Amino acid sequence: MIHSAETSPVPRTGPAFGARPRPEEDPIPPLRFGVNYTPRRGWFHSWHDFDPLRAREDLAQIAGLGLDHVRVFHLWPLLQPNRTLIRTAAVDQLVRLVDLAAEAGLDVMVDGVQGHLSSFDFYPEWTRSWHHRNVFTDPEAVDAQAELLRTLGRALAGRPNLIGLQLGNELNNLVDHNPVTVDEVDHYLDTLLAAAREGLRPGQLATHSAYDAAWYGDDHPFTPEASARKGDVTTVHPWVFSANCAGRYGPGSFEVLHLAEYGTELAKAYADDPSRPVWVQETGAPEPHIPAADAPRFARATVLNAADCQGLWGVTWWCSHDVDRALADYPELEYTLGLFDSAGRAKPIAEALSQTVAELRAKPASPQPRDTALVLDCTPATRSVSAPGGAYFEEWMRLRRQGGRPAVALAERADDAEYMAARGIEKTVRLP
Template identity: 85%
Template sequence: MSASTPRFGVNYTPRRGWFHSWHDFDPEHAREDLAQIAALGLDHIRVFHLWPLLQPNRTLIRTTAVDQLVHLVDLAAEAGLEVLVDGVQGHLSSFDFYPEWTRSWHHRNVFTDPEAIEAQAQLLRTLGRALADRPNLLGLQLGNELNNLVEHNPVTAAEVDHYLDTLLTAAREGLPAADHLVTHSAYDAAWYGDDHPFTPEASARKGDLTTVHPWVFSGDCARRYGPRSPQVLHLAEYGTELAKAYAADPARPVWVQETGAPEPHIPAADAPDFARATLRNAADCTDLWGVTWWSSHDVDRALADYPELEYTLGLFDATGRAKPIAKALADTVAELRTAPRSAPTRETALVLECTAATRSVSGPGGAYFEAWMHMRGEGVRPAVVLAERAEDGDYLTARGIKETVRPYPFPAVFTS
């Protein structure tokens, strides 16, 4: 049983100018945004600078841009917020940001070119060293959902492993203190995408903890099952349990680092209930590090060419007004802190049998996903266990699992 209270925060999207605001960073605007976030009772933020502004040339890291980032971390400290910094952006809200030295006549594959990898490693070392003495720094992440860049940078799973290992080592060189996290993140294709080169094993075994981004639009989950369905309301819980199955360490923490209520997938009227259920259900998972909502502020509709859902993801609208979902989130966070939930040990585990080429069985619409959700709907809180560990008594005992169930191809139960 675990009675520890998870961390609750938000991914910071500047209200004025979105991430383009880094071009003319205004501390007063940031201070106002951060005060609104802190007023909800949240304890941390995740922040993103833009790679082209930080490193416009392969051998040039702009001191001014690094100083802006450090200033933002200091402003967060004033508001009582801790900060995770993402290094290589990379991908944000459907836009990809590449420095010119990776494009056009100078094209380099950001995952496989040795000099491009070393440049990113040097950026992470630099950011770590600049931030290491900030008392409110949670740690450094390689970048936001780097696997979104695969389409324009073909890569194999082995090459991804080398890339992640190299950059995680560099980040740790910049942040040598053990109390700072060094992490990486991927969008849901890492878990559900057949033959995707970023693998569940890489997500669950590299870095200091596992991050998951369980989005209701992945696999058309909300449209497939409905915005109020158990499949949607338990999606973050499921993503946490799926991640735990792939970890080598049975007690490895999992961070629900992005989840949100995008319209029209989650209608605005349903968003408060979705937020409440998502937090409460995720809190029923042992070893949950925390939940970080996406995002703090809506994208202003004065900015063009975003997918429709990106304009509606904020807890605050583009004028700075708190939306109903903000109150629901704040109230639920306060509830979970006032009366911490003892996450029950999941004594029954559903066995996941898949290969890299059949990973989609564990995503929305897949046979395994639907079997797990059926059990959850019947009142069971199932864990997930990989088939190769389904009869490993020591491993099952370490996770508190007493029974494994195989939903397909042949129903069977193994009792440890």
């Protein structure tokens, strides 16, 4: 199901990082498989006393699974403790981590504004308390974030293993404390993406990410259109707890095992460019939604089913290492999401993921176009129809369970013959 038989390291620059090349230029780039890096010792608090030796050990474990990249996160308050101060020492730590990843043979995607990580929000003090600023709408706060991204781009762009810069991790998690409209989100994303691109080299990506409310949440200000049309690839984070998918259908259900595939096809429908890549950038096996005994099967099925989607950039698992239980106040599921436990031992899910990736690389196949699309007709206020439990979601899954491979097409595009042909769609069906 993979696009290419290549097993050598993926090229550091060029079409594999961005849009799909034209057939006459290059073969379809190979799928990428990686992991979101969570430091084993101290979690992201380890940035307070960064230890290259410990990072090197973690990265070697990741590379040992046969993965080709990591996504990494620094903390916004440590990078930019004052609106007009970006700490050189903190930027240098990030550069050092990217270099250590290169030594391990890993490419790196860097998230800039953190922002939100594993149920904790990290704000610099200049955005809080008496100095409160809305991080999405205050012009000086937006300018400061843009300057941070420019600085990171200038510091990192020359690294040959840099995939690119992402604005931050699931920035829409900050909406509750920073009210924002759709138009204001669009301006924010456009401003920061432009800043991120200033320092990057051709072929390096500028992206953004959102949690599933962007796709499923009625009237959520981060929209599917923004996710699918801004930045160089569409990133999706199809978590099984979103809209209670695993609770509703069961941890080993067809719906759960095909959720990442569904999220990829849903994302493709909102893109203006029919060839725009989609990156399954976060997916994982959170207990108890996915019991530990079921995690290897879930990981294997998730990756195989996603790989059956045309235009998939790759899959990046969440996450590398469990949170140590010596650290307090995390939601229970955060302590067991790693491929490695907090002592550094590989878990059964790591072996399953590694084996699945190796098989996909050894047995290449190009996914065929999905020639039948289920038409999605919704408004911003009825977006939840496409969420688990929604009528559209359940009909798509019914068709898939019967052996079909349905694409998703928006109602406003269903009669656009040129667009539908570009996606290989020959037939449309609608909800009963």
